[in-house]
Amino acid sequence: MSQSHRLMNGGRIDRSKQIDFYFNGRLMSGYEGDTLASALLANGVNLIGRSFKYHRPRGIVTAGTEEPNALVQLERGSRTISNMLATRIPLYEGLDASSVNCWPSPSYDVMAVNGLFHRLLPAGFYYKTFMWPVSGWKVYEHFIRRAAGLGKSPEEPDADTYDKMNAHADVVIIGAGPSGLSAARAAAATGARVILVDEQTELGGQLLNETFEIDEKPAADWVADVEGELMANPDVTILKHTTAFGYYDHNFIGLLQNRSDNVAYGEDGRTRQRVWRVRAKRVILATGAIERPLIYSDNDRPGCMLASALRAYVNRYGVTPGKRHVIFTNNDDAYRSALDLKSAGAVVACVVDVRKDPSGELVSRAIEAGIEVIDNSAITGVLGSKKIRGIEIMKLTDDGENVTGKPRTISCDTIGSSGGWNPVVHLHSHSAGKNTWRDEDGVFVPGDTLQAEAACGAANGSFSLAQALNEGDFAGIDACSKLGMTAKKRPAVGKATADVDETPWRTLWYIPTTKPAGQRGKHFLDQQNDVTVADVQLAAREGYRSVEHAKRYTTLGMATDQGKTGNIPGHAILSAALGQTIPQTGTTTFRPPYSPVTMGALAGRAVGEFFDPIRRTPMHDWHEQAGCLWEDVSQWRRPWYYPLEGESMQDAVSRECLAVRNSVGMLDATTLGKIDIQGPDAAEFLNRMYTNAWLKLAPGKCRYGLMLGEDGMVMDDGVTSCLGENHYLMTTTSGGAPRVLAWLEEWLQTEWPDLKVYLTSVTEQFATLQLAGPNARDLLSEFTSDIDLDPEAFPFMSWKDGTVGGIPARVYRISFTGELSYEINVPASCGLSLWTDIMNAGEKYGITPFGTETMHVLRAEKGFIIVGQETDGTVTPIDLGMDWIVSKKKPDFIGKRSLSREDTIRDDRKHLVGLKTADPAEVLPEGGQIVAATRPEPPMDMIGHVTSSYWSAALDQSIAMALVKNGRNRKGDTVYVPMKDKTIACEIVDPIFYDPEGSRMNG
Amino acid sequence: MVDAYRLRSPLAHLGLEARAHEDSELSGTGVVMREIPYRGLINIRGDVKDKNFVDAVQKAVKLSPPVDPNTVSGKPTTTRIMWLGPDEWLVITKPEGAERAMNALWKNLKVDGLHASVTDSTHARTCIEISGPRAREVLQKGCALDLHPSKFAPGQCAQTIVSKVGVMLIHTATARNGDPTYELYALRSFSTYLWTWLEDASQEFGLKVG
Amino acid sequence: MFLITCPFCGEREESEFSYGHEAHIARPENPEKLSDAEWADYLFMRKNTKGVHLERWVHTAGCRRWFNAARNTHTNEILAIYKMGEQPPKEIKAMIEKGKTS
Helix, strand or coil, rough: CCCEEEEECCCEEEEEEEEEEECCCEEEEEECCCEEEEEEEECCCCCCCECCCCCEEECCCCCCCCCCCCCCEEECCHHCCCEEEEHHCCCCCCCCEEEEECCEEECCEEHHHHHHHHCCCCCCHHHHHHCCCHHHHHHHHHHHHHHCCCCCCCCCCCCCCEEEEEEEEEEEECCCCCHHHHHHHHHHCCCCCCEEEECCCCCCCHHHHHCCCEECCCCCHHHHEEEEEECCCEEEEEEEEEEEEEEEEECEEEEECCCCCCCCCCCCCCCCCEEEEEEEEEECCCCCCECCCCEECCCCCEEEHHHHHHHHHHHHHHCCCCCCCEEEECCCCCCHHHHHHHHCCCHHHHEEECCCCCCCCHHHHHCCCCEEEECEEEEEEECCCCCEEEEEEEEECCCHHHHHEEEEEEEEEEEEEEEEEEEEEEHHHHHEEEEEEECCCEEEEEEEEEEECEHHHHHHHCHHHHHHHHHHHHHHHHHEEEHCCCCCCCCCCCEECCCCCCCCCCCCCCCCCCCCCCCCCCCCEEECCCHHHHHHHHHCCCCCCCCHHHHHCCCCCCCCCCCCCCCHHHHHHHHHHHHCHHHHHCCCCCCCCCCCCCHHHHHCCCCCCCCCEEEEEEECHHHHHCCCCEEEEECCCEEECCCCCCCCCCHHHHHHHHHHHHEEEECCCCCCCCEEEEEEEEEECCCCHEEECCCCCCCEEEEEEEEEECCCCCEEEEEEEECCCCCEEEEEEECCHHHHHHHHHHHHHHHCCCCEEEECCHHHHHHEEEEECCHHHHHCCCCCCCCCCCCCCCCCEEEEEEEEEEEEEEEECCCCCCCCCEEEEHHHHHHHHHHHHHHHHHHHCEEEEEEEHHHHHHHHHCCCCCCCCCCCCCEEECCCCHHHHCCCCCCCCCCCCCHCCCCCCCCCCCEEEEEEEEECCCCCCCEEEECCCCCCCCCCCEEEEEEEEECCCCCCEEEEEEEEEHHHHHCCCCEEECCCCCCEEEEEECCCCCCCCHHHHHH | CCHHHHCCCCCCCCCCCHHHHHHCCCCCCCEEEEECCEEEEEEEEEECCCHHHHHHHHHHHHHCCCCCCEEECCCCCCCCEEEECCEEEEEEEECCHHHHHHHHHHHHHHCCCCCCCEEEEECCCCEEECCCCCCHHHHHCCCHHHHHHHHCCCCEEEEEEEEEEEEEEEEEEECCCCCCEEEEEEHHHHHHHHHHHHHHHHHCCEEEEE | CEEEEECCCEEEHHHHHEEEEEEECCCCCCHHHHHHHHHHHHHHHCCCCCCCCEEEEEEEECCEEEEEEEECCCCCCEEEECCCCCCCCCCHHHHHHHHCCC
């Protein structure tokens, strides 16, 4: 298709660089510098999609981020992105976009039938209709979700990559229009570190869309001069095609950068998008303003646009949106569009002005240019549905609330309306800034804020070019002077050439027809959500007095555009319906993001292998080569079990268990937390933190300890050894190490600063090799000559220093498996070497590496708890039957008082017990709920749950531990675990299944 | 001293030496990275206002613990002491000096009347050195600290986070052309993740393994 | 994302810290002498202040030191940072008093 609406000359596009692209499968072409929207308009396409609720045909309304309608699905497959704004997509070769929310095509859409039944789809329709009966929602939802919603989620993993960058600046300036550039120039001159951000691919902001002159030159030249100056300054960072999407506490700003200027996808191995996390000392909001539409009947027809958008397309892209244009306005500024269209050679049918006898200079120029100006009039109807054929206008009454006289029809295909401008106060609102209502022109301007922030130019409600340039300059100087920085030489401030004085707007929020709203066409406030004036009025009649409630009820201002064009008119309509002023009604709170941010960008590189750190032990490579399966224990990756070829998990675990019980096995226990404790008050400190007594532990000895929260609940356990005078080494659970260290430090620093104790984590200094089984001693003896392994000299619960395999080592004789067991600690860098040597030497004993699963089975056979498995933060040591470790003599320890609370001494608390299934081959499911008596149907009275359950190869039966109400006094009772297809009967028994005397680990 | 053949550095499995050999001819890269393992790392704690403590450290390693937050005393070529907190420091020695420093610190600090702690963490961490014109940018991708040389000058250090990994970070030097060199001391279990992440973040600038 | 000034390390991002709840709750000297209700008060009951709140933070990813902060929970302004064992600055106490009466 030829570019039927492209002008021969003008615009910031490069006509020598043609770009081919696809829209709804149709090949078209545009030029470098185009957006998808400008290229579509150049091709005469202005039917982009269908609306959300009524599936009305919709076209391009704006030329920027405020666009409510022109959403497209960009690309396909793994690169598809939904709801992209055609007005913000720089055109690139091969671009492939399609319409959203219509099927099979925007010109013939089956769901458009909704439009015929619009009386059945009022505000809150879904809430009212589909909420009853409650069970019906399941049926309705399927259809509603398909009928509603915009765009399609990708079904394949994203093929692109994204990353993040942290940055710091003295001054961050958001928006690089005339005020932002002025501010940047003034701030940079002081030597400040400046970041200048703009969402467009070029600097200049609104200047790109205008024919303004600054310093007697085209504004583009001034922009280029300032840009060159800033580029030369190493302390200035310019980020184009970058949106400030959120402004958070303590001057923290989120930016989304598109990293290639005119290409949608990353090149040169770079990420496609980058999220900048910026901390600013001062922020300058130069975010400009968004034109607001006039709300007239059927103002959503394709071809109904903003007045400023018309001249943006003409001036910046060399495109005339239509063949015959009408401007509909309440202000002087829109006359610029009429003038720019006219001077580009486009047809302007007329300007319809709601004001009586408009008299500004721009009005005079329009009349001089031969444009018909029709005053005191309103558009009362739009003819045509997929394409505008014309408008109907009538005279307004003096109060503007009605129309009168005979209608006149004017033929046209494009309408540019302007109801004035709204400062972009979104970011100011994100950071909890207040907005102030300015009654004379009906706008919210930025008010008080807690942040180190200022707004300037149009963002501050100062709409003229001269104001923007001057306010920007002042904001830049002021921000720096607040940081104690001044410029030696102030740069010149740009001077607007031939600035025009404008006459006041006439605020008219609703353009009347001959009938009440909703009865003659639809007055759309929010085109993206299909919210009309009638909907808002209905909400008010139904009692929605709060703007926040009305928003959610009507969906005004929701979805991807967040009501950038329709919010303020919507609030005005609500206020009128409620009979109060706009400041009384207030605005809804603008929240981040300002415009949509891809999930991929928020994730950054923290995906796949970078999602979370994987902690590797020194023996990781050995385990991997041995073909282990891994278990994640917090961030640690631990061998779970080592299957031989053809083995099931159960086979492997049983084999590993039997090897430990009958000969020898080795476990990588490096991940256990280790805390070095030094200081004269170390023993006293341990005594306060653990439930048992610690003052008399002799050097060379180890002791098991249980740590409680102040609420009396078990929080961690482990063995602590006395290494010497005033020197201890505490071990913690693998997952609990950082938490326990933090807990100990908290008490030392906040409650007992008088205690002389220093804590240092040494978890990673050592590799820990746990050798377990009846042959452990014999095997270890081959590796050491200076450690006496005789049980008399080296008994259970003691440790010795020496060398193992020529490596300095500390060996602890402790056991979590119930077998004779040594934990060999060597410098971490030597772990793999020693592990390999011991595995080789142990071959004659059939040494077997074992993983966490086998460790869990072996300890469960012994009835040893695992914190976090047998406990869940509601379990006391008494509940666990571990009162033997709770000192009765110590006057106090953390959690002691809580053990005598009314609740903790109840006799129906859940106790730790063993469970033996009636059928020894049946393994209970962990987490299974336990009942005393079954009923045919739930609910049944649950008295506890299974905490651990395994097949015990050593005992040739299943074993389980459980927390059961009053369980200790129910031994011998039969209880039941009801399952979906059966009920498992089991007997409550003692939780120690294997070697209750402990002769094996003590031997 | 342990026999050298027994030692295996946390990043040994990445074959960095072979890669350094392959990359040796590369020039014009934005980032250079290498692992420097086995440096002596000894954590000491004590009261810096107690003259006996400061004297004992001075006697043991011929260097005083820095009092100023976020600073390092000493020279990279010999022994350094990194500030970790108001009562905590890390003594960094060359690999061959680790054992001697540990013994000397223990002997001088663990005496009657002085409350101090000495803990060997030589094998708990490894050092990743990153340098080159784009090294700062690479770190800023994952580190929220302001690393601008006006804020984080050579000789400054910090305990902070780089892409979810806690690190002890030192700005060791700035070359004449302004290129910085940083050292990151990360716990050994995290070092593979950290190296891989840094390597990924360096790709767009061109990486050389040094 | 707050910017918090660690009294030892200086300005750091919130993600380096952990929150430690209300400050200045001393552990009772003799817990055994307290009634269940008194103990529960120490254990469970905390203010839920809208306005200036005295709270504890720890610089987890930095020096691991605990400290106190006065933060306006409504605006998230951090009004003062002071070390463990210290009392809040006078002007903060005055703000809290004023908040109670207004």
